[in-house]
Amino acid sequence: MSQAESLTFDSVEQLNEEKAAIKAAFGRAAATYDKSAAFQRRVGHALLDLEEEWSGKRVLDLGCGTGYFTEQLLHKGANVVALDLSEQMLDQARLRCGGSAEYVSGDAECLPFDDDSFDIAFSSLALQWCNDLSIPLRELRRVVKPGGKVIFSTLIDGSLQELKQAWQLVDLHQHVNDFLTLNQVKLALAQSGSQNYTLECKPLVERYPSAMALMRDLKGIGATHLSEGRNAGLSGKARFSALENAYRAFQFEDGTVPATYQVGFGAIHND
Template sequence: MVHSEQTWLTRESIAKTFGSASQSYDVSARLQRFSGKHLMPWLPKKNNLTVVDLGSGTGFFTDLLASSYERVIGLDISTQMLQFAKANRDKSIIWLEGDAHKLPLQDSSVDFIYSNLVIQWFDPLETAIKEMLRVLKPGGLIIFTTLVDGTLYELKSSWKQVDDDQHVIDFKTVNELNQLFNGPNSKLIEQKCQDIVLEYQNVIHLARELKGLGANHLAQKKNRGLSGKEKWFKMTEHYQDFLEPSGIYPATYKLFSGLVVKLNS
């Protein structure tokens, strides 16, 4: 039996991985586009607001926010993502390099935080939530999407039949998110969870999309026993159990959307 060897990701390695994806990201981010647009109905109607796009990536949604709000800040941990965004997006946007666990922003200075498919990388999430609540004004909002437990279950179970390594990151459960966002200083006032099934021509196509999304740091294991290539081949064989009649490979993403308010305390 191959023993599991968990490689915990440093924030620096997350920043690097996303950085190397910055050029390909905009063309491969089907899921991001869908989920980010999905949050639009929750956006405040007032315009004279200070907004932070937390984990702004290439700045696609920061740009949209800049067309509606007075002061928009795009904040990301990846220098390369920020460089790409700066060169391609609205010139009024303020770009900040920073870590969600230690936000370079003043207390009670932000009206709302928008964050699309980012918080699944935060560890510990508790610290990032504390920081978000610190920088929000009382009554301020966190409008976010993230992926929850059950995401990529086809890939996870196919790998499970090959070895015990962790190839897919652990996603929080809906229950855990409720516990984390409902506290003395905050309340999760709206939530929605839905399955998005994306289709792939083959598993290599799926792997390429995960890489384009910056999610390719899932497996960095030393190969023991079978070579990496053999393991990969075996995994793709097991993945065929999920094949649709049309020969398409499905991958399920469990998308959670939340609207959190900072309570006046």
């Protein structure tokens, strides 16, 4: 085996390990997700508003999680296929929606569907977990019919900046994932073959009673896997106390603290 082949094999193995770790993190969070997902629901409802006509459409809910938006789409009259990487999340979606939807365990980077299978693809806050955004975007375009639409939301660079800055005052480890810049998302869209699209980045602020309350919500939804570095595990009250103290620099007058997200809302018209 040549050095190039070895490097390629190692890279694939690393990506597979990365995906397995993400899958495991969300699987562990399946039972607690809904209690911690207020922000995810806020974003998903905003994404739903990008499309007015759902009734009678065959819709892919990619990264369906516990099926909250699968249920919303069903209420709007859509015929929904709910897909998630985590079987535990799909179990929760089945409990929520019963036999009204179809459930598929699958990978956004290699969708298990024929070309032109859907009228609309809907994906909210799932694609940022893919290593190369252009790949799932290309897959979504493939499975959506000509004249159909892909609508998605993803986190953009600058998300959770307060938490990132506070941790930097505590230690030198990485505790917050890096996200693509808006220009990098545009590049991924171009690489996926998307030409007719809209993309907008909106800052959304969530308020928490404390930094630890934010951390609990991130753990509750399974957003604990770091794409770079593995030194996320922390122990000791002193370190968390230091985080709280550092976070007070961002505190509002009412004592709450912000978590600012930069959210990219995209719509691809599949010409």
